[in-house]
Amino acid sequence: MALSIASLTARKQNHQPIVALTAWEYATAQVIDRAGVDLILVGDSLGMVALGYKNTLPLTLEEIIHHAKAVSRAVNHALIVVDLPFMTYQASASQALRSAGKILKVTNAQGVKLEGGYPEVVATVQKLVRAGIPVMGHVGLTPQSVHSMGYRMQGKSPELAEQILAEALALEGAGIFALILEHIPSDLAKRITETVTVPTIGIGAGPFCDGQILVSHDLLGLSETQPPFAPKYADLRAVIRDAVTQFSQDVRDQKFPGMPHN
Numbered sequence: 001m002a003l004s005i006a007s008l009t010a011r012k013q014n015h016q017p018i019v020a021l022t023a024w025e026y027a028t029a030q031v032i033d034r035a036g037v038d039l040i041l042v043g044d045s046l047g048m049v050a051l052g053y054k055n056t057l058p059l060t061l062e063e064i065i066h067h068a069k070a071v072s073r074a075v076n077h078a079l080i081v082v083d084l085p086f087m088t089y090q091a092s093a094s095q096a097l098r099s100a101g102k103i104l105k106v107t108n109a110q111g112v113k114l115e116g117g118y119p120e121v122v123a124t125v126q127k128l129v130r131a132g133i134p135v136m137g138h139v140g141l142t143p144q145s146v147h148s149m150g151y152r153m154q155g156k157s158p159e160l161a162e163q164i165l166a167e168a169l170a171l172e173g174a175g176i177f178a179l180i181l182e183h184i185p186s187d188l189a190k191r192i193t194e195t196v197t198v199p200t201i202g203i204g205a206g207p208f209c210d211g212q213i214l215v216s217h218d219l220l221g222l223s224e225t226q227p228p229f230a231p232k233y234a235d236l237r238a239v240i241r242d243a244v245t246q247f248s249q250d251v252r253d254q255k256f257p258g259m260p261h262n
């Protein structure tokens with residue numbers, strides 16, 4: 001049975017860490033789901049990691065929907081959340097309602113995620129939630145703001161730390177069901193986690209969050225470059241390279257395929 005949003009909230013109350021990973025296509029989503037991950041994010045990192053864009057900005061709603069459909073065909077257990085790509089929600093709350101509504105209508109996902117905690121985003125979150133669309137927030141480093149923010153750790157100064165905490169509280173007030181904390185100091189993540197009632201899920205935010213998320217290509221060693229905070233649990237680039245090299249060698253040496261059995 002698929003994990004519900006209510007059971008995700010219960011994880012915080014019961015101090016059971018939430019395990020989350022990104023996925024963008026059928027085969028990996030299936031393996032990740034069968035391995036028992038709680039939440040699968042069809043993140044807009046899709047644009048960079050799987051589609052080769054320079055940043056997440058060019059990704060379209062149609063592209064993420066295409067991938068979210070493949071993921072949802074694979075998943076039996078995990079909660080599926082889909083990112084709203086850049087400029088599919090910032091223009092107005094009605095644009096956000098149309099984008100998020102389409103995602104929920106056609107992909108089988110249970111929620112959407114959007115970035116930022118400034119007042120316009122908070123107002124949009126409130127409208128989505130009132131329309132029955134579960135929303136996950138995302139504060140700290142927000143990659144859709146790369147041109148103004150870069151990929152630097154956020155919230156290092158006391159003023160910016162207070163601002164991020166205030167954004168987290170405002171998003172909670174607007175009705176988010178969970179909050180991604182990306183690349184902020186761990187003492188700030190701890191403060192936010194202790195202050196808000198919704199589960200926090202950290203990435204590069206230290207150990208004091210209610211859960212942790214990684215980009216699956218980073219975890220599996222498939223990414224070309226690795227963020228400093230993402231450990232490699234496998235080196236699939238090396239595994240794939242060795243398998244392809246071996247196959248090439250066998251074809252060139254006429255060892256593959258072997259003699260037909262007749």
Ligand code: KIV
Pocket residue numbers: 022041042043044045046083180182203213215
């Ligand atoms: O798009 C993504 O993969 C994300 C994670 C980094 C949380 O937003």
